[in-house]
Amino acid sequence: MGSLSIWHWIIVLVVVLLLFGRGKLSELMGDAAKGIKAFKKGMADDDDKSDKPSEPVRSLDHQSTVEAERTKVG
Template sequence: MGTFSIWHWLIVLVVVLLLFGRGKIPELMGDMAKGIKSFKKGMSDEDEAEAAKTVEHRTDEAVVQSKDKASKPS
Protein backbone atom coordinates (compact mmCIF):
# COMPACT_ATOMS: atom_id res chain seq x y z
CA MET A 1 0.00 0.00 0.00
CA GLY A 2 2.85 2.38 0.73
CA THR A 3 4.94 1.45 -2.32
CA PHE A 4 4.57 2.76 -5.83
CA SER A 5 4.30 0.32 -8.72
CA ILE A 6 5.40 0.94 -12.28
CA TRP A 7 1.82 1.95 -13.14
CA HIS A 8 1.86 4.75 -10.59
CA TRP A 9 5.09 6.14 -12.05
CA LEU A 10 3.76 5.89 -15.62
CA ILE A 11 0.65 7.85 -14.66
CA VAL A 12 2.78 10.52 -12.99
CA LEU A 13 4.99 10.70 -16.10
CA VAL A 14 1.96 11.12 -18.39
CA VAL A 15 0.53 13.88 -16.18
CA VAL A 16 3.87 15.73 -16.12
CA LEU A 17 4.19 15.47 -19.90
CA LEU A 18 0.64 16.77 -20.35
CA LEU A 19 1.21 19.70 -18.00
CA PHE A 20 4.62 20.80 -19.23
CA GLY A 21 4.84 19.43 -22.76
CA ARG A 22 7.87 17.94 -24.47
CA GLY A 23 9.75 21.22 -25.00
CA LYS A 24 9.26 22.71 -21.56
CA ILE A 25 10.92 19.92 -19.53
CA PRO A 26 14.41 20.26 -21.12
CA GLU A 27 14.14 24.03 -20.72
CA LEU A 28 13.35 23.62 -17.01
CA MET A 29 16.27 21.22 -16.55
CA GLY A 30 18.60 23.66 -18.35
CA ASP A 31 17.51 26.49 -16.07
CA MET A 32 18.02 24.25 -13.05
CA ALA A 33 21.55 23.37 -14.22
CA LYS A 34 22.37 27.07 -14.71
CA GLY A 35 21.16 27.79 -11.19
CA ILE A 36 23.30 25.03 -9.72
CA LYS A 37 26.38 26.24 -11.63
CA SER A 38 25.75 29.80 -10.47
CA PHE A 39 25.39 28.63 -6.87
CA LYS A 40 28.65 26.66 -7.03
CA LYS A 41 30.46 29.63 -8.59
CA GLY A 42 29.15 31.91 -5.87
CA MET A 43 30.31 29.52 -3.18
CA SER A 44 33.81 29.24 -4.69
CA ASP A 45 34.03 33.03 -5.11
CA GLU A 46 33.11 33.42 -1.44
CA ASP A 47 35.83 30.94 -0.44
CA GLU A 48 38.41 32.78 -2.56
CA ALA A 49 37.42 36.13 -1.04
CA GLU A 50 37.71 34.68 2.47
CA ALA A 51 41.15 33.24 1.66
CA ALA A 52 42.29 36.60 0.25
CA LYS A 53 41.17 38.37 3.44
CA THR A 54 43.07 35.84 5.55
CA VAL A 55 46.25 36.31 3.51
CA GLU A 56 45.88 40.11 3.66
CA HIS A 57 45.35 39.98 7.43
CA ARG A 58 48.43 37.80 7.92
CA THR A 59 50.49 40.12 5.72
CA ASP A 60 49.36 43.11 7.79
CA GLU A 61 50.34 41.30 11.00
CA ALA A 62 53.78 40.48 9.56
CA VAL A 63 54.33 44.13 8.59
CA VAL A 64 53.33 45.33 12.06
CA GLN A 65 55.59 42.77 13.75
CA SER A 66 58.55 43.68 11.56
CA LYS A 67 58.02 47.39 12.31
CA ASP A 68 57.88 46.61 16.04
CA LYS A 69 61.13 44.65 15.85
CA ALA A 70 62.81 47.41 13.85
CA SER A 71 61.74 50.16 16.28
CA LYS A 72 62.94 48.35 19.44
CA PRO A 73 66.54 49.14 20.37
CA SER A 74 68.68 46.09 21.11
Template sequence: MGSLSIWHWIIVLGIVLIVFGPGKLPRAMGDLAKGVQAFRKGLKDEGEPPPPLAADSKTTDTAPRA
Protein backbone atom coordinates (compact mmCIF):
# COMPACT_ATOMS: atom_id res chain seq x y z
CA MET A 1 0.00 0.00 0.00
CA GLY A 2 2.99 2.33 0.43
CA SER A 3 4.35 2.19 -3.11
CA LEU A 4 2.67 3.18 -6.35
CA SER A 5 2.78 0.83 -9.30
CA ILE A 6 3.12 1.79 -12.95
CA TRP A 7 -0.67 1.58 -13.32
CA HIS A 8 -1.17 4.21 -10.65
CA TRP A 9 1.17 6.60 -12.49
CA ILE A 10 -0.57 5.94 -15.82
CA ILE A 11 -3.95 6.74 -14.27
CA VAL A 12 -2.60 9.94 -12.67
CA LEU A 13 -1.04 11.00 -15.99
CA GLY A 14 -4.35 10.34 -17.77
CA ILE A 15 -6.28 12.45 -15.27
CA VAL A 16 -3.73 15.29 -15.57
CA LEU A 17 -4.03 15.21 -19.36
CA ILE A 18 -7.81 15.27 -19.16
CA VAL A 19 -7.86 18.18 -16.70
CA PHE A 20 -5.16 20.33 -18.28
CA GLY A 21 -5.32 19.17 -21.86
CA PRO A 22 -2.34 18.29 -24.04
CA GLY A 23 -1.66 21.93 -25.04
CA LYS A 24 -1.64 23.51 -21.59
CA LEU A 25 0.74 21.05 -19.95
CA PRO A 26 3.90 21.98 -21.95
CA ARG A 27 3.10 25.68 -21.54
CA ALA A 28 2.74 25.23 -17.77
CA MET A 29 6.07 23.38 -17.62
CA GLY A 30 7.71 26.19 -19.61
CA ASP A 31 6.32 28.79 -17.22
CA LEU A 32 7.59 26.74 -14.28
CA ALA A 33 11.07 26.56 -15.84
CA LYS A 34 11.11 30.34 -16.40
CA GLY A 35 10.12 30.87 -12.78
CA VAL A 36 12.93 28.63 -11.53
CA GLN A 37 15.44 30.46 -13.75
CA ALA A 38 14.27 33.84 -12.45
CA PHE A 39 14.54 32.57 -8.88
CA ARG A 40 18.10 31.35 -9.44
CA LYS A 41 19.05 34.65 -11.07
CA GLY A 42 17.59 36.52 -8.12
CA LEU A 43 19.64 34.43 -5.70
CA LYS A 44 22.79 35.08 -7.70
CA ASP A 45 22.15 38.83 -7.88
CA GLU A 46 21.50 38.99 -4.14
CA GLY A 47 25.19 38.48 -3.33
CA GLU A 48 26.39 41.34 -5.54
CA PRO A 49 26.61 44.88 -4.14
CA PRO A 50 24.04 47.38 -5.42
CA PRO A 51 25.10 49.65 -8.29
CA PRO A 52 26.53 53.01 -7.21
CA LEU A 53 24.29 56.05 -7.23
CA ALA A 54 24.56 58.47 -10.10
CA ALA A 55 27.36 61.04 -9.75
CA ASP A 56 24.76 63.66 -10.57
CA SER A 57 23.00 63.37 -7.19
CA LYS A 58 23.25 67.06 -6.20
CA THR A 59 20.13 68.51 -4.69
CA THR A 60 18.32 70.85 -7.02
CA ASP A 61 16.08 72.79 -4.66
CA THR A 62 14.49 75.53 -6.76
CA ALA A 63 12.29 76.95 -4.01
CA PRO A 64 13.45 80.36 -2.76
CA ARG A 65 14.72 80.45 0.78
CA ALA A 66 13.04 82.77 3.22
Protein backbone atom coordinates (compact mmCIF):
# COMPACT_ATOMS: atom_id res chain seq x y z
CA MET A 1 0.00 0.00 0.00
CA GLY A 2 2.88 2.38 0.69
CA SER A 3 4.50 2.20 -2.75
CA LEU A 4 2.96 3.43 -5.96
CA SER A 5 2.83 1.15 -9.00
CA ILE A 6 3.46 2.20 -12.57
CA TRP A 7 -0.31 2.55 -13.10
CA HIS A 8 -0.54 5.14 -10.35
CA TRP A 9 2.22 7.20 -11.97
CA ILE A 10 0.57 6.94 -15.39
CA ILE A 11 -2.74 8.18 -13.97
CA VAL A 12 -0.97 11.07 -12.22
CA LEU A 13 0.82 11.98 -15.46
CA VAL A 14 -2.45 11.93 -17.43
CA VAL A 15 -4.16 14.14 -14.86
CA VAL A 16 -1.27 16.62 -14.90
CA LEU A 17 -1.32 16.73 -18.71
CA LEU A 18 -5.06 17.29 -18.71
CA LEU A 19 -4.84 20.10 -16.17
CA PHE A 20 -1.90 21.98 -17.59
CA GLY A 21 -1.83 20.89 -21.22
CA ARG A 22 1.22 19.95 -23.20
CA GLY A 23 2.01 23.52 -24.24
CA LYS A 24 1.92 24.86 -20.69
CA LEU A 25 4.33 22.21 -19.41
CA SER A 26 6.87 22.79 -22.19
CA GLU A 27 6.56 26.55 -21.66
CA LEU A 28 7.10 26.10 -17.93
CA MET A 29 10.19 23.93 -18.51
CA GLY A 30 11.55 26.49 -20.98
CA ASP A 31 11.15 29.26 -18.41
CA ALA A 32 12.90 27.12 -15.79
CA ALA A 33 15.79 26.49 -18.21
CA LYS A 34 16.12 30.24 -18.90
CA GLY A 35 16.23 30.91 -15.17
CA ILE A 36 18.96 28.33 -14.64
CA LYS A 37 21.02 29.77 -17.52
CA ALA A 38 20.65 33.29 -16.13
CA PHE A 39 21.72 32.08 -12.69
CA LYS A 40 24.81 30.35 -14.09
CA LYS A 41 25.71 33.45 -16.12
CA GLY A 42 25.37 35.62 -13.01
CA MET A 43 27.59 33.29 -11.03
CA ALA A 44 30.21 33.35 -13.81
CA ASP A 45 30.09 37.16 -13.90
CA ASP A 46 30.69 37.28 -10.15
CA ASP A 47 33.70 34.97 -10.54
CA ASP A 48 35.12 37.20 -13.28
CA LYS A 49 34.77 40.28 -11.11
CA SER A 50 36.45 38.62 -8.14
CA ASP A 51 39.49 37.64 -10.26
CA LYS A 52 40.20 41.23 -11.27
CA PRO A 53 42.00 43.41 -8.73
CA SER A 54 39.60 45.96 -7.37
CA GLU A 55 40.29 49.68 -7.11
CA PRO A 56 41.38 50.82 -3.68
CA VAL A 57 38.64 52.51 -1.73
CA ARG A 58 39.14 56.24 -1.61
CA SER A 59 37.94 58.06 1.44
CA LEU A 60 36.82 61.64 1.18
CA ASP A 61 38.27 63.86 3.84
CA HIS A 62 35.51 66.36 4.52
CA GLN A 63 37.72 68.82 6.34
CA SER A 64 40.25 69.16 3.51
CA THR A 65 37.41 69.54 0.98
CA VAL A 66 35.89 72.40 2.99
CA GLU A 67 39.27 74.12 3.27
CA ALA A 68 39.88 73.76 -0.49
CA GLU A 69 36.48 75.34 -1.21
CA ARG A 70 37.27 78.25 1.11
CA THR A 71 40.56 78.98 -0.66
CA LYS A 72 38.82 78.93 -4.05
CA VAL A 73 36.08 81.33 -2.91
CA GLY A 74 38.00 83.65 -0.70
